[in-house]
Amino acid sequence: MEVTSIQNGIIIDHVPAGTALKVLKYLDVDPSTTKLALIMNTDSRLYGSKDIIKIEDAEDVNLDVLGFVARQATVDVVRGGRIVEKIKPNLPEHMVNVITCVNPRCVTRTERGIDQMFHLAHTAKQEYRCDYCDEEAKL
């Protein structure tokens, strides 16, 4: 079993190489105030290279978003220094305030205080569209 450096939290494994910081941003995790460890561009049997993110005390982390930003990632839940559960993230059906609409005429751009909402429009293509204007989501 892989040695973990955290006691209670999560290990996000198989993060696409070089994208760990972007993934943290979408998960709304602030690296300056969160106890975490990043391992970047390490060897991966499956993908050649990968990033690994270890977060201590990850209760507030919204893992739904992970299916959107890092489809191939897996999550190990750690309790008492041991991996007690493995989670494969699903594509979220709906996302609120994760990404912003790029359509300059969208109501979310022209009016203030409107939540950014996207829905899964095509599962196989992993395509998300704006709830308001149907613009396709871009990472």
Ligand SMILES: [Zn+2]
């Ligand atoms: Zn829109």
